[in-house]
Amino acid sequence: MLESELGIATFRDLLYYFPYKHIDRTRLYYIHELTADMPFVQIMGEILSFEEEGQGRKRRLLAHFTDGRGLVDLVWFQSGSFKWIKKNYLIGRKYIVFGRPGVFNGRINIPHPDMDDAESLQLGTMGMQPYYNTTDKMKKAGLNSRAMERLTSTLIAKIFPAGGVGNFPETLPASLIRQLVLVPLGQSLHDLHYPESAEALRRATYRQKFEELFFIQLNLLRFARLRQQQVRGYVFSTVGFYFNTFYTNYLPFPLTGAQKRVVREMWSDMKSGRQMNRLLQGDVGSGKTLVALLLMLIALGNGYQACLMAPTEILAEQHLATCREFLKDMPVRVELLTGNVKGKKKRTPILEGTRTGEVQILIGTHAVLEDTVEFRRLGLVVIDEQHRFGVAQRARLWKKSTPASNSVPGGFPAEIPPHVLVMTATPIPRTLAMTLYGDLDVSIIDELPPGRKPIETRHFWTEKPEALYRGIRREVLKGRQVYVVYPLIKESEKSDMQDLENGFAQLCEVFPDLRISKVHGQMKPADKDAEMARFVRGETQILVATTVIEVGVNVPNASVMVIQNAERFGLAQLHQLRGRVGRGAEQSSCILVTKYELAKETNQRIDSMCETCDGFEIAEADLKVRGPGDLEGTQQSGVAFDLHIANLARDGQLVQLARDTANQILDEDPTQSLPENALMWARLRELNKNDIDWSNIS
Numbered sequence: 001m002l003e004s005e006l007g008i009a010t011f012r013d014l015l016y017y018f019p020y021k022h023i024d025r026t027r028l029y030y031i032h033e034l035t036a037d038m039p040f041v042q043i044m045g046e047i048l049s050f051e052e053e054g055q056g057r058k059r060r061l062l063a064h065f066t067d068g069r070g071l072v073d074l075v076w077f078q079s080g081s082f083k084w085i086k087k088n089y090l091i092g093r094k095y096i097v098f099g100r101p102g103v104f105n106g107r108i109n110i111p112h113p114d115m116d117d118a119e120s121l122q123l124g125t126m127g128m129q130p131y132y133n134t135t136d137k138m139k140k141a142g143l144n145s146r147a148m149e150r151l152t153s154t155l156i157a158k159i160f161p162a163g164g165v166g167n168f169p170e171t172l173p174a175s176l177i178r179q180l181v182l183v184p185l186g187q188s189l190h191d192l193h194y195p196e197s198a199e200a201l202r203r204a205t206y207r208q209k210f211e212e213l214f215f216i217q218l219n220l221l222r223f224a225r226l227r228q229q230q231v232r233g234y235v236f237s238t239v240g241f242y243f244n245t246f247y248t249n250y251l252p253f254p255l256t257g258a259q260k261r262v263v264r265e266m267w268s269d270m271k272s273g274r275q276m277n278r279l280l281q282g283d284v285g286s287g288k289t290l291v292a293l294l295l296m297l298i299a300l301g302n303g304y305q306a307c308l309m310a311p312t313e314i315l316a317e318q319h320l321a322t323c324r325e326f327l328k329d330m331p332v333r334v335e336l337l338t339g340n341v342k343g344k345k346k347r348t349p350i351l352e353g354t355r356t357g358e359v360q361i362l363i364g365t366h367a368v369l370e371d372t373v374e375f376r377r378l379g380l381v382v383i384d385e386q387h388r389f390g391v392a393q394r395a396r397l398w399k400k401s402t403p404a405s406n407s408v409p410g411g412f413p414a415e416i417p418p419h420v421l422v423m424t425a426t427p428i429p430r431t432l433a434m435t436l437y438g439d440l441d442v443s444i445i446d447e448l449p450p451g452r453k454p455i456e457t458r459h460f461w462t463e464k465p466e467a468l469y470r471g472i473r474r475e476v477l478k479g480r481q482v483y484v485v486y487p488l489i490k491e492s493e494k495s496d497m498q499d500l501e502n503g504f505a506q507l508c509e510v511f512p513d514l515r516i517s518k519v520h521g522q523m524k525p526a527d528k529d530a531e532m533a534r535f536v537r538g539e540t541q542i543l544v545a546t547t548v549i550e551v552g553v554n555v556p557n558a559s560v561m562v563i564q565n566a567e568r569f570g571l572a573q574l575h576q577l578r579g580r581v582g583r584g585a586e587q588s589s590c591i592l593v594t595k596y597e598l599a600k601e602t603n604q605r606i607d608s609m610c611e612t613c614d615g616f617e618i619a620e621a622d623l624k625v626r627g628p629g630d631l632e633g634t635q636q637s638g639v640a641f642d643l644h645i646a647n648l649a650r651d652g653q654l655v656q657l658a659r660d661t662a663n664q665i666l667d668e669d670p671t672q673s674l675p676e677n678a679l680m681w682a683r684l685r686e687l688n689k690n691d692i693d694w695s696n697i698s
Contacts, residue, residue: 001137001138001141001143002014002143005134005135005137005138006134006135006138011155014151014152014155015152015155015156015159015189016189016644017132017148017152017644018192018193018208018644018645019130019131019132019192019193020131020132020133021130021131022128022129022130022131022195022201023039023040023128023129023131024127024128024129025042025098025127025128025129026127027042028042028043028044028096029041029042029043030043030067030069030070031043031045031065031066031067031069031070031071031072031108032069032070034070034072034101034108035101035108036101036102036103036108038100038101039100040098040099040100041098041099041100041101041110042096042097042098042099043065043067043072043096043097044067044094044095044096044097044118045065045066045067045068045094045095045097046065046066046091046092046093046094046095047063047064047065047074047089047090047091047092047093047095048064048065048066048071048091049063049064049091050062050063050064050086050091051064052082059077059079060075060076060077061075061076061077061079061082061085061086062074062075062109063075063085063089065097072101072108072109072110073104073107073108073109073110074097074099074109074110074113074115075104075109075110075111075112076111076112077111077112089115093117094117094118094119095115095116095117095118096115096116096117096118097110097113097114097115098113098114098115098116099111099112099113099114114146127194127195127196128194128195128196128197128198128201129149130145130149130152130193130194131145132145132148132149132152133145134147134148152193153193153194156190156193156194159186159189160186160190164186165184165186165187165189165190166184166186166187167186168184168185168186168189169185169679170184170185170679171185171211171679171680171683172185172211172214172679172680173676173677173679173680174676175676176661176665176680180210180657180661182206182207182210183203183204183207185207185211187204187207188203188204188205188207188208188211189204189208190204191203191204192204192205192208192645205645206654208644208645208646209645209646209651209654210654210657210658212643212644212645212646213435213646213651213654213655213658214658214661214662215683215684215687216435216438216658217434217435217438217655217658217659217661217662218662218665218666218680218684219684219687219688220435220438220662221438221659221662221663221666222666222684224277224438224440225666225670228274231274231275231417232273232274232275232416233269233270233272233273233274233275233276233416233417233419234270234302234304234379234416234418234419235270235271235272235273236267236270236271236298236299236301236302236304236379236419237271237302238301238302239267239297239298239301240297240298240300240301240302241301242297242298242300242301242330242332243294243297243298243301244301245330246293246294246297246326246327246330247294250326250327250328250330252326253449253450254450255287255290256286256287256445256447256448256449256450257447258282258286258444258445258446258447259287259290259291259445259447261443262280262291262443262444262445263291263294263295265278265441265443266278266280266291266295266421266443267295267298269419269441270295270298270299270380270419275416275417275418275419275420276419276420276421276441277419277420277422277440277441278420278421278422278440278441278442278443279422279423279424279433279440279441279442279443280292280421280422280423280424280443280444280445281424281428281433281442281443281444281445282423282444282445282446283445283446283448283579283614283615283616284575284576284578284579284615285448285449285452285579285582285583286445286446286447286448286449287445287449288423288445289319289322289323290326291445292308292382292421292423293322293323293326293327295380295382295421296308296361296380296382297332298380299379299380299419300332300360300361302379303377303379304377304378304379304380304418305354305357305359305360305361305362305375305376305377305378305379305380306360306361306362306378306379306380306381306382307361307362307363307364307368307375307378307380307381307382307397307400307418308323308361308362308363308364308382308383308384309363309364309365309366309368309369309381309382309383309384309397310363310364310365310384311365311384312365313338313339313340313365313525314548315384316336316338316363316364316365317336317338318554319363319384320334320336320363322554323361323363332360332361333353333358333359333360333361334359334360334361334362334363335350335353335354335359335361335362335363336350336363336364337350337351337354337362337363337364337365337367337368337373338364338365338367339365339366339367340525341367350362351372351373351374354373354374354375354376355374355375355376356376357375357376357377362375368397369396369397373400374400375400378397378400378418379418379419380418380419380420380421381397381418381419381420381421382421382423383420383421383422383423384423384424397418400418422440428619429616429619429620429623429648429652432619432623432648434655434656434659435648435655438659446616451585452582453582453585453586453587453588454582454613455561455578455581455582455588455589455590455613456587456588456589456590457578457589457590457591457592457609457610457613458589458590458591458592458610459591459592459594459606459610460591460592460593460594461593461594461595461596462498462564462565462593462594462595462596463595463596465593468562468591468593469510469511471560471589471591472511472542472560472562473511475559475560475589476511476514476541476542478559479557480557480558480559480560480586481535481538481540481541481542481543481555481557481558481559481560482541482542482543482558482559482560482561482562483542483543483545483549483558483560483561483562483577483580483581484503484507484542484543484544484545484562484564485545485546485547485549485561485562485563485564485577486498486499486500486503486544486545486546486564486565487499487546487547487564487565487568487569488500488546489501489520489521489522489546497564497565497568498564498565498593500518500520500544500545500546503544503564504516504518504544507542507544511542514541514542515539515540515541515542516540516541516542516543516544517531517534517535517540517542517543517544518531518543518544518545519531519532519543519544519545519546519548519549520545520546520548521546521548528548531543532549535555535558536555538557543558547569547573547577549577549580554583555580555583556583556584557584558580558581558583558584558588559581559582559584559586559587559588559589560581560588560589560590560591561577561578561580561581561588561589561590561591562590562591562593563577563578563590563591563592563593564593565593565594565595566592566593566594566606566609567594567595567598567602567605567606570605570622571605571608571609571618571619571621571622572618572619572622574592574605574609574618575609575615575618577590578590578609578613590609592606592609592610594606604621605621605622608621623648665677665680
């Protein structure tokens with residue numbers, strides 16, 4: 001069960017499954033000292049009597065408990081356990097009770113306390129008691145935090161007999177430990193479970209956080225340096241005919257200073273003789289697609305083909321439409337390859353044209369990774385929304401136009417791979433970018449095109465829809481269009497959220513004179529595309545939708561985005577949805593509709609959205625509120641390790657220290673041959689292979 005529920009399969013897994021908190025178990029309180037606002041307390045005394053109260057779900061068992069100076073009630077609510085409690089907790093025997101005090105009917109009580117026999121529990125050895133996260137399934141099977149504590153204490157005793165923490169093998173050079181004043185690894189692992197004091201816990205936590213982040217950064221930077229040294233790239237010596245023609249005659253508006261800067265940065269990479277691996281960050285509407293097109297035109301001008309891969313068919317189709325609109329009648333063949341492009345008549349000309357080089361820009365989804373897709377000379381790969389593609393998928397594109405050959409030292413292919421540009425529409429906080437994309441160079445478009453007005457974001461309540469309806473009608477009368485987004489398609493008994501089907505019916509009733517359409521993920525692709533096309537052409541004035549419109553939708557005439565149950569969306573998703581409006585010259589608005597009563601954290605998220613349109617500020621706020629989550633994209637090369645204790649939302653300074661230290665090590669020991677670093681490099685290899693043998697611990 002430990003493996004299936006928590007991923008703990010080895011002794012090492014258990015050792016690195018750290019407690020989420022510690023509580024001081026060295027002090028005993030008298031009952032008369034207890035108050036309802038105390039976090040956790042422990043008292044010693046005996047049970048005077050048991051009493052059952054209430055009926056049905058309100059039934060509860062009380063144990064009247066005394067320490068000779070006062071009385072307190074111990075309370076249990078799970079009636080199925082009452083018989084067991086009465087049998088095992090004996091009247092008149094001394095117990096140490098631990099729990100969080102509460103109050104009911106003016107009396108202090110302790111609900112569901114931990115109870116230990118006072119004669120067998122040695123408080124002097126308890127110290128800071130660890131608390132471990134467990135699942136509901138584990139708790140039902142008896143594997144609660146106390147059970148986990150028994151497992152870890154047994155393991156700690158085996159690994160560190162008689163407190164011999166100094167004998168544990170080190171992973172960092174002695175000079176680095178001295179330089180950063182770190183506690184030894186064995187001491188940190190011991191103290192993260194069973195510290196003697198709060199200060200010991202703080203020092204152990206700092207050591208382990210640094211170590212996690214350091215090895216991630218060391219691996220990322222090692223990969224980046226190897227790539228720079230050993231992976232050659234096609235030399236794009238000129239911007240070429242296509243770029244110059246487009247820039248002079250077809251560019252629809254002047255580039256921003258930020259767009260010019262990132263194009264220069266990338267062309268510098270592409271003419272250096274090394275493979276470009278660059279991450280392009282930019283806020284919604286900052287012009288990333290135009291930058292990508294300019295780079296693809298540079299590839300064409302140097303005799304190569306380009307490929308743009310998107311995670312969804314809608315987004316791929318949007319990229320195709322955007323590129324063709326930009327290029328107009330330029331002699332550039334751009335084709336689309338997705339799962340929807342079926343049949344020999346449709347696919348064969350595209351595949352044949354790609355193989356011969358007649359298709360100069362291929363835009364598609366995962367379909368471009370198929371074995372049947374071959375390029376004559378693929379020079380540039382653009383990947384949109386990189387976190388949805390793994391490194392293995394990216395690597396498959398490397399070999400689309402060049403036969404595999406022997407490998408060079410370091411494990412990189414000897415053939416020349418295409419240049420790679422990774423784009424993300426969601427700005428990534430700096431600490432997260434350094435960890436997820438630390439092996440990529442970063443370019444940032446931090447400037448919106450001229451004429452774009454900041455989107456006004458306002459907060460409305462579900463309980464008072466009249467003002468919202470008036471605002472929608474006002475915009476439609478101006479000739480504008482409106483999105484209304486719902487979190488659910490159909491009503492659910494398990495949720496009180498607004499749903500699209502009822503919302504659509506209600507809007508049709510409120511606006512009988514307006515044309516309203518709807519799109520959602522359960523519609524047939526053809527039907528969904530037809531409804532979207534109607535909205536794009538202005539044939540419908542209100543589009544009711546789910547988050548399928550989060551990316552890949554560009555309707556400059558749409559000026560209002562209404563998001564129902566906005567409290568159920570993350571900040572990044574709210575920001576993406578907001579970015580669907582504000583694409584024309586008119587002032588646009590985003591309306592966040594929530595219920596009146598919100599949790600404090602939710603109010604903070606809504607306030608963040610109303611206060612700023614800066615995607616980077618939103619991303620930082622989202623990271624602080626929600627944390628990095630599952631860290632989508634952590635299977636990037638060089639990020640093969642899980643974070644057990646470090647938190648990218650709170651440990652930004654430590655991420656920077658780890659990166660600086662890793663760079664220092666690589667400068668001093670580029671060949672990984674210094675004897676004093678041998679243990680560190682061995683540990684890095686172990687982490688990459690994930691093959692540490694702990695079988696000798698029994």
